[in-house]
Amino acid sequence: MSLLRKERVNVKRLFSLTILLVIGLLGLFAPVLMPHDPLAVDISKKFLAPSWDYPLGTDHLGRCVLSRMLLGIRYSLGSALVIQIVAILLAILVGAFVALKRGIVDYLFIRICDILLAFPTLVLAFGLLGLLGPSLKNVLIALVFTQFIYYSRLIRGLFIGMNEKDFIQAARISGTSGIKLIIRHYIPNLLPPIITIVVLDIGKVILEIAGFSFIGLGVQAPIPEWGMMVNEGKQYIRQHPELMLYPGLAIVIVVLLLNHLASIFKKLD
Numbered sequence: 001m002s003l004l005r006k007e008r009v010n011v012k013r014l015f016s017l018t019i020l021l022v023i024g025l026l027g028l029f030a031p032v033l034m035p036h037d038p039l040a041v042d043i044s045k046k047f048l049a050p051s052w053d054y055p056l057g058t059d060h061l062g063r064c065v066l067s068r069m070l071l072g073i074r075y076s077l078g079s080a081l082v083i084q085i086v087a088i089l090l091a092i093l094v095g096a097f098v099a100l101k102r103g104i105v106d107y108l109f110i111r112i113c114d115i116l117l118a119f120p121t122l123v124l125a126f127g128l129l130g131l132l133g134p135s136l137k138n139v140l141i142a143l144v145f146t147q148f149i150y151y152s153r154l155i156r157g158l159f160i161g162m163n164e165k166d167f168i169q170a171a172r173i174s175g176t177s178g179i180k181l182i183i184r185h186y187i188p189n190l191l192p193p194i195i196t197i198v199v200l201d202i203g204k205v206i207l208e209i210a211g212f213s214f215i216g217l218g219v220q221a222p223i224p225e226w227g228m229m230v231n232e233g234k235q236y237i238r239q240h241p242e243l244m245l246y247p248g249l250a251i252v253i254v255v256l257l258l259n260h261l262a263s264i265f266k267k268l269d
Contacts, residue, residue, distance in 0.1 A: 013261060016257050016260050016261040017261065019257055020254070020257050020258070020261070023073060023077065023254060024073070024077065026070055026073055027070065027071075027073025027074045027077060027078055028074075030067075030070040030071045030073060030074060031071075033070055034064070034066070034067035034070050034071065035053070035054070035055070035064060035066060035067060036054070036063075036064035036067045037064075037067065038063060038064060038067035038068040038070075038071045038224050039063065039222050039224075040062075040063060040064075041061045041062060041063060042058075042061075042062035042063075043061065043062050044062065045058050045062035046058060046059070046060050046061060046062040047059070047060065047236075047239075047240055048062075054066065056069065056242075056246060057242065059229075059232065059233070059243055060232070060235070060236060060240075060243070063222075065242075065243070065246060067224075068224035068229060069224070069226075069229075069246055069247065069250060071224050072224045072225055072226045072229060072247065072250070073250075075136065075209075075219060075223060075224065075225035075226070076206055076209060076210065076225055076226045076227070076250075076251065076254070077202075077206065077254055079136070079139075079140060079205075079209055079225075080202045080203075080205040080206045080209060081202065082140065083140060083143045083144050083147060083205050084147065084198050084201060084202050084205060086144050086148075087143075087144050087147035087148045087151055088147075088151055088194065088198050090144075090148050090152070091147075091148050091151030091152040091154070091155050092155055092187070092194075094109075094148075094152045094156075095151070095152045095153070095154070095155030095156040095158075095159060096155065096156075096159055096182050096186065098152075098156050099155075099156045099157075099159030099160045099163070100159065100182075106156075109152075109153075109156070110153070113149060113152070113153045116149050117149060117150065117153070121146045121147075121150070121208075122208065122211075124142075124145075124146050124149075125142040125143060125145075125146050125208065125212070126217070128141070128142035128145060128146075129142050129212065129217045129218075134212075134216060134217045134218060134220060135218075135219075135220060136218065136219045136220070136223065136225075139209060139212055139213075139217075139218045139219065143205060143208060143209070147201065147205070151197075154197070155190070155194070158190050158193065158194075159186060159190070162186060162189065162190070168181075168186075171184070196262055197262075199258060199261055199262040200258070200259060200262035200263075202258050203254070203255035203256075203258040203259050203262075206251060206254060206255055206258075207251070207255060209225065209227060210225070210226055210227025210230065210251055211227060212227070213225050213226075213227030213228040213231060214227045214228070214230055214231045215231075216231070226247035226248075226250055226251050227247070227251070229243070229244075229246075229247035230244050230247050230248055230251075233247070
């Protein structure tokens with residue numbers, strides 16, 4: 001990759017990271033930035049037009065749309081980050097253990113993964129939510145589990161692919177083994193592809209969270225998750241399409257930024 005191309009890629013990556021960081025900070029400091037209580041119902045103020053007091057207007061229950069959008073960052077982007085971090089950490093632990101252990105442990109692991117991965121991710125998540133019931137906590141559990149199954153097999157393959165590398169063999173000959181071998185040699189070399197996969201999948205997880213909330217299996221009212229806001233706004237799409245437009249655009253923008261960022265990481269691998 002030429003120096004000029006690298007500089008362009010770095011600028012694009014910085015741009016995407018900056019916008020995502022701003023969005024993340026808005027969610028982090030949402031309680032301070034929100035002009036009104038996002039859960040406060042006041043029917044006398046329903047469907048107000050945008051104004052200084054309500055920059056994005058109010059919804060069908062008189063709740064401040066801007067306040068709900070800001071708090072929704074925590075439930076949409078924040079939940080997706082939690083799911084990805086927990087899933088990838090568990091997958092690294094299990095995948096590394098299986099790859100280094102091999103034998104019957106590896107055989108059983110692969111057979112279990114084959115059975116679970118025979119079902120599409122959404123179907124498996126649907127099944128878990130059907131057993132656990134609709135709620136934010138259960139959505140987190142279901143999606144962590146489905147992501148963990150996929151990531152653990154993927155990471156197991158990455159670890160096995162590095163087993164015969166010269167520097168791994170040299171480290172083993174020098175006496176490095178176990179956790180030290182994983183932390184010092186495996187993880188640093190596998191970090192770029194892992195980051196790319198995780199960042200790319202954050203957008204997919206956001207869409208899944210929003211999708212489950214939209215059909216009533218995910219976040220429940222009055223929690224202002226973006227998918228739930230789209231679900232609530234669909235009843236008024238003719239008279240007040242902005243109630244679906246605002247959260248819908250937020251989902252699209254965040255997912256596009258994450259996909260763009262992941263594609264840049266992939267180019268740098």
